[in-house]
Amino acid sequence: xxxxxxxxxxxxxxxxxxxxEKLKHNLISDYGVPLRNLLPYKYSDIEVVAAYxxxxxxxxxxxxxxxxxxxxxxxxxxxxxxxIVVRRGIHLNSLKGLPFKARGREEEEGYENxxxxxxxxxxxxxxxxxxxxxxTEPVEPxxxxxxxxxxxxxxxLTASQTxxxxxxxxxxxxxxxxxxxxxxxxxxxxxxxxxFFKESRGVVFGDDGATGATPLTADLLEHMYERNRKxxxxxxxxxxxxxxxxxxxxxxxxxxxxxxxSAMVSDILGYEAPNYIRPTGYLEPLGDKKxxxxxxxxxxxxxxxxxxxxxxxxNDSPALAGLLVDLVRLGKIALDRQQYGTVYEVNAxxxxxxxxxxxxxxxxxxxxxxxxxxxxxxxxxx
Ligand SMILES: NC(=O)c1ccc[n+]([C@@H]2O[C@H](COP(=O)([O-])OP(=O)(O)OC[C@H]3O[C@@H](n4cnc5c(N)ncnc54)[C@H](O)[C@@H]3O)[C@@H](O)[C@H]2O)c1
Numbered sequence: 286x287x288x289x290x291x292x293x294x295x296x297x298x299x300x301x302x303x304x305x306e307k308l309k310h311n312l313i314s315d316y317g318v319p320l321r322n323l324l325p326y327k328y329s330d331i332e333v334v335a336a337y338x339x340x341x342x343x344x345x346x347x348x349x350x351x352x353x354x355x356x357x358x359x360x361x362x363x364x365x366x367x368x369i370v371v372r373r374g375i376h377l378n379s380l381k382g383l384p385f386k387a388r389g390r391e392e393e394e395g396y397e398n399x400x401x402x403x404x405x406x407x408x409x410x411x412x413x414x415x416x417x418x419x420x421t422e423p424v425e426p427x428x429x430x431x432x433x434x435x436x437x438x439x440x441x442l443t444a445s446q447t448x449x450x451x452x453x454x455x456x457x458x459x460x461x462x463x464x465x466x467x468x469x470x471x472x473x474x475x476x477x478x479x480x481f482f483k484e485s486r487g488v489v490f491g492d493d494g495a496t497g498a499t500p501l502t503a504d505l506l507e508h509m510y511e512r513n514r515k516x517x518x519x520x521x522x523x524x525x526x527x528x529x530x531x532x533x534x535x536x537x538x539x540x541x542x543x544x545x546x547s548a549m550v551s552d553i554l555g556y557e558a559p560n561y562i563r564p565t566g567y568l569e570p571l572g573d574k575k576x577x578x579x580x581x582x583x584x585x586x587x588x589x590x591x592x593x594x595x596x597x598x599x600n601d602s603p604a605l606a607g608l609l610v611d612l613v614r615l616g617k618i619a620l621d622r623q624q625y626g627t628v629y630e631v632n633a634x635x636x637x638x639x640x641x642x643x644x645x646x647x648x649x650x651x652x653x654x655x656x657x658x659x660x661x662x663x664x665x666x667x
Contacts, residue, residue, distance in 0.1 A: 287331045287617045290412045292448050293419030294338040294348070294371050296355065296527055296573055297467075300606035301416075302333050302348050303356050306363035308610070317607030319634070319653070323662050326614040334410045337374030337403070338419075341386040344373045357573070372406070375399050379422045379444035383532055396440040404451055408459045414616045415452045416609060417445055417466045420532050426475035426642070430484075433477040445470040449478055449489065456487030463616035466491030467605060473627050473640025483626040488619045490612060490627060493637040496604035498523060498577045498597070499549070500649040502562070505593070506553040507648030509583055517582040517590070519550065519560040525575035525601060530567040548638065552646040575601045608635050618660070630659035 291298045307313045308328045315321050315328070322328075338344055343351060349366040356362060375396075376389025390399035407415075424443050427433045436442050437450045449472045452464040464482070466472040466489065473479070473491030482489045495503075498521055509516050524530070551557045568576075577597040585591050615631050632639030634652035647655075657664055 287326060287413050287613055288334045288411050289331060289414045289416060289613050290407060290410070291333060291336040292374060292415060292417045292445075293468075294336045294340075294343050294351065295418060295420070296529070296602035297418040297605045297609075298336060298416075299348070299352055299356055300602045301418075301609045302336070302366060302369070303352050303358075303362060304603065304606050305331060305333065305610060306365055307360070310363065312360065312363075315610075317604065318610045319608070320611045320614075320656075320660070320662075323665065324611070324614050324618070324660065326617060328610065331610070331613055333369060334412060335406060336369055336371050338371050339374050339376040339380065339387040339389050341388060343371050344388075346371055372403075374419075375403070375444060375447055377440070377442070377444040377447060379420055382535055383420070383528075391440075400447070400451055404455050404459075407455050407462075411460065412455070412462060413460065413620065414463050414465060414613045415448065416613065417448055417464065417468055417470075417472075418605070418609075419445060419448075419468060421468050421529070422470065424470040426471045427477040428475070430477045430480045433481060443470065445472065450481070453478070453481045453485040453487050453489075456482070457485035461486050461488075461620045463488035463490065463620055465489075465609070465612050465616055467494035467609070467612070467636070469493040469638070471638070471640075471642075473632060473636070474638055474642045475640075476642055479626050479641050486623070486625050488616055488625060488627065489640070490616060490619075490631050491636055491638075491640050492632075494605045494608055495635060495637045495649070496608065497575065497599045497601060498562075498579060498595075499637050501595070501597075502579065503549050503553060503646065503648045504650050505581060506550065507650055509581070510554055514591075515584040516550075516554055516558040517584065518558055519562060519579070519581050521560070521562040521577070521579040522566075523564040523575055523577050524566045524568050524571060525564070525573070526567065526569040526571035527573045527575075527601060529601070530564060530575070533564045534567045549646040553648055573601050573603075574598050611635070615660070628659065630655045 456462040
């Protein structure tokens with residue numbers, strides 16, 4: 286069994302929870318789960334045991350109730366989701382500036398009690414994996430382990446940093462655990478966290494799940510490199526209508542995405558190419574199905590200038606939810622193998638900014654081959 290706790294009961298979490306239950310009952314296919322049924326852990330081995338949020342409209346509701354309200358797909362919502370009630374997490378101002386009424390456990394119990402009461406819940410639930418899908422927040426890496434300990438004690442970390450710290454603490458005291466960070470906060474890219482997870486016999490994967498245009502762009506850049514097509518520039522727009530895009534509209538949160546997305550250009554091409562790659566706007570009627578447009582201009586033989594155009598509508602949250610079905614199983618495999626700290630081969634395929642800090646971003650095609658090798662499975666086609 287793989288027991289999962291979710292941090293951030295938003296759309297991605299909902300698609301993961303509903304999708305997983307449907308998958309277990311053979312109500313949907315497993316399209317969008319890259320490693321499908323090739324892993325030793327089956328879909329039925331995964332169990333979501335807790336979910337945390339700070340939005341007053343979500344805390345205390347069951348996942349089933351939230352799915353009725355926000356899950357937009359045909360078919361029944363699995364009744365098993367009535368058993369999971371959203372618990373209050375720690376807020377630490379992560380929703381500041383956004384139009385939601387939020388209250389954290391620390392406001393009721395004090396910071397230290399809040400932290401330890403959540404860790405106690407994980408202990409009694411036997412949590413193996415904590416998945417971080419909360420709202421993007423501005424975060425700087427901490428750097429040194431000593432400073433990390435001091436800032437945790439003082440309550441001077443952001444919410445996602447605090448949940449990551451709590452997971453390492455829990456892992457060192459009670460049960461080996463993994464923290465899967467699919468938001469842009471630098472956790473797997475922060476040397477202090479890698480060290481702490483190693484010491485705590487835990488695992489951290491991250492950062493920032495690669496779902497929409499980023500992995501596609503990475504593979505297109507690989508194509509350009511392999512054919513020696515000289516990229517002149519890349520322009521990429523992303524416009525969406527979900528609350529993720531709403532929060533990314535705040536400039537200090539948007540910068541987090543820009544950092545994680547544009548590092549790949551020089552890493553894959555081997556040279557800089559002028560680019561504009563980032564979420565560009567919020568348009569509510571688009572909902573969760575975001576609009577992506579991209580142009581890559583390049584020189585071919587004879588210095589002729591070609592242009593590649595992409596126009597795309599992508600269901601945003603389900604794409605990341607599909608990756609999570611792999612990531613929680615891979616987290617458990619890394620724990621079983623005692624590969625503490627982080628695993629680059631996992632991060633390189635699933636993340637926009639693969640940790641540890643300083644790692645190269647490679648195309649997803651190349652990363653897939655390395656991932657299969659790490660897992661120890663053969664590509665079933667060959
Ligand atoms: N394809 C994708 O959708 C995709 C890809 C990569 C990364 N991400 C990241 O995943 C995250 C979630 O995306 P989403 O579409 O589900 O967003 P969402 O806004 O629907 O959900 C985020 C949830 O986190 C909650 N939250 C905020 N602060 C919290 C705290 N301190 N403790 C607990 N919960 C807290 C919010 O109340 C909200 O319910 C975002 O950070 C996004 O950038 C999404």
